[in-house]
Each structure stands twice: as C-alpha cells, then as structure tokens.
Amino acid sequence: MAETVTGADELAQRIRQLGEQGAVTVVGIAGYGGSGKSTLARALQALLPGAARVRGDDFLDPLGSRERSDEWAALHRDELASVLEAMGAGRPAMVHPVDWATGGRQPARTQEPAPIVLVDAVGLLHPVLLPLLDLTVWVDVPLAESMERGMRRDREAGADHDTLWREVWAPNERGFDARHRPREAADVRIVPQAPG
Secondary structure, three states: OOEEEOOHHHHHHHHHHHHOOOOOEEEEEEOOOOOOHHHHHHHHHHHOOOOEEEEHHHHEOOOHHHOOOOOOOOEOHHHHHHHHHHHHOOOOEEEOOEOOOOOOEOOOEEEOOOOEEEEEOOOOOOOOOHHHOOEEEEEOOOHHHHHHHHHHHHHHOOOOOHHHHHHHHHHHHHHHHHHHOHHHHOOEEEOOOOOO
C-alpha cells in the first residue's frame, strides 16, 4: 500500500532517507498531465542539493503525443530507459531532447551523474521503466482537475489545446490507467497544495 505524504518537504526527507541506502536514488514522479509533476520535480530539486532532473517532455514525441494511445506510446521509453540505466549506475548519459517547436531534435547534451535523479513524465509507471526507479511517486490529483489545470496553464501560455486535452490526452490517461494502474504502482502518493 502506498505511503501518503503531505508536501515536497516530507517527500524530500523520504528521498534523503532512501539515498542513505545506496549510491544513486532514481525517483520517478508520475501523474496525469496537468497534475503538477514538473512543479513537484522542480521543488524537490531545490530541496535536494545536487539532485539532477530528467524531464520526461524531452522524451515525448510532440507529433505522436497528438495521437490516441493507451500506452502513451509517444514517450520514447527505450531512450529514457538508457538514460536512467546510466544515471542509476552513476554514469553520465547522453540526452537528445525532442524539440517541441519543430518536432525534431535539439542538440545532444550530456546529463551528468548525480546522487539523486528525479524524472517526471506522463506514462512513466510502465513495466519497461519501473525496474529502473528506486522510488515511485504519484501526484494524486483527479483526472478532471488535472485536465482543467492543464488547459488553463496552456491557455495562459498562449496555446489552446482544449481539444487535445479532451479528445486525446484525457483518453490516453484513462487507457493507461486501465492497462497499468499507475496510481496503485506508486510507492508514495502526494497531493500538491497548489496547481502545477
């Protein structure tokens, strides 16, 4: 049964404790789009000096993410797995982020090793990636609320993705839930205090 934590400070303490048991701790932060995964990852990075963040959006195909998939197939899990395997072993990893403006790729860069690795993504708690995560966190915001947050965030950024949220992303989340039950797969559940 998942442990419930009340905020980033409490979760950071849990991660510190886990880090005392091994050389590298890889923390997977999952939740619906708009739930606050990235906000939580940034907060944890600020609370955990030396922690590295691997952005799931760097591995999410912008064109593929516009297609229905119960697997969140737009997430390049094999590439992400390679990065997490290297970093979990304390080695640098080569990251070749997707470019959301062009649909292509940004220049490759080296992700340096760190004692704590934070990765946040939709579709993260999947059988391909679960063995690479030392601690799994579910940002526990209901889908309807996450969707409203996401649509509001996108509109504030000047992008109207309401149709995508309703017709693609929310159905993708429901399909992924039915197949993989990510909320139940998480070690820890957290309810963010502010929209993210």
